[in-house]
Amino acid sequence: MxxxxxxxxxxxxxxxxxxxxxxxxxxxxxxxxxxxxxxxxxxxxxxxxxxxxxxxxxxxxxxxxxxxxxxxxxxxxxxxxxxxxxxxxxxxxxxxxxxxxxxxxxxxxxxxxxxxxxxxxSYFFNLDTPLLPDYSGHAVDALPKSDEIAYPKDIYIPLKQGHTYTAFPIRCTGTASVVYQAKVKNGGGTGKIPWYEHYCYMPQTWNGGVNFKPIKESEGGRDPIIPDFYRPRGMYYYPTKVQQFWVIDITGL
Structure with a gap:
């Protein structure tokens, strides 16, 4: 220059x-x-x-x-x-x-x-989530469900104290899913079919960091339904497993 x-x-x-x-x-x-x-x-x-x-x-x-x-x-x-x-x-x-x-x-x-x-x-958050984790093998009505298989957990990212942060998705084409068995009657008999719960991560605004909270967005079928507020126009669901966010500093905005 x-x-x-x-x-x-x-x-x-x-x-x-x-x-x-x-x-x-x-x-x-x-x-x-x-x-x-x-x-x-x-x-x-x-x-x-x-x-x-x-x-x-x-x-x-x-x-x-x-x-x-x-x-x-x-x-x-x-x-x-x-x-x-x-x-x-x-x-x-x-x-x-x-x-x-x-x-x-x-x-x-x-x-x-x-x-x-x-x-x-301030931060790039990349979550490589399993679409279909280990199969529970327990019935949906078995208790306690929380002990049968690991549920998605909150992910907190600490950043600079005194600053406020949020995040917005730049890619969301998958979910964190858990699988159970559901009882079903067929021809007078009783069998079991897989029962899926699908979770997408949603950023929560925090002072000093940001928390990504798993929200159950759909259940029942194998293929998750991802709400359109995660997916820009033209981005449809494919069997991939990526959720990506930019974390931004909104202090004073």
Whole structure:
């Protein structure tokens, strides 16, 4: 770089220069989910966009459609009638300069503006979940079920104290599943068939970290039904076993 500005962090890595590229907060608000813990979010924005949600009860969202400049997201919560915060990020806006630091690229576009809040990705969460774990061999009505087979557990990720975090899915094509036997009558006799419970992980907003909580999303059949607030438009269920999230710092947003 013959001229310009480079900012290094304490590890000697370039943190900001004229090649810096990130999204910044452009919209935010809250909504209330319905009795099923679901709500639709419409955002009018002419440009690329990334949306994250936040709730201590757990929340997720995924793009479902785009009509002109209207982006339509499906939001899901871990409980009904939940108040969910949402944050939309896009490219930095050419707003009136309020002082501070603004860095331009050679073509005149804005690379960085200290008055605009950047998307701060603090952690990448990759969960390789078993689709079909060990078969229980016990009947559904046998007790105690909790001792028959391992259920999915909460996964807490500690980060920086004093900061608040949430996460949004970038890929969810599988579930953590447990398998039991169910009694069934057939032709006057009684037999047993497999009974499946399928869980997806939902991020819960925490101060000092984020907790991924397994939520039972479907049961009965072998193939899980993954709600659309985990799956962006065009991403359908395939027999893979990946759930991936970006954990972001939302302190002060």
């Amino acid at each position: 013959p001229a310009g500005l480079k900012i290094y962090n304490d590890a000697g890595i370039i943190q900001i220069d004229d090649a810096y590229q990130n999204y910044f907060l452009v919209r935010s608000g809250s909504l209330t989910t319905n009795e099923a813990g679901v709500a639709d979010l419409w955002i009018d924005w002419n440009g690329p966009i990334i949306v994250a949600t936040s709730s201590p009860n757990g929340s997720c969202c995924a793009l479902q459609d785009k009509q002109g400049t209207n982006w339509i997201y499906r939001v899901g919560s871990g409980v009904p009638y939940d108040t969910v915060q949402w944050y939309a990020f896009s490219l930095p806006q050419n707003l009136p300069f309020q002082g501070g630091l603004r860095i331009y690229r050679e073509d005149g576009s804005i690379a960085f503006d200290s008055n605009q809040r950047p998307l701060d990705i």
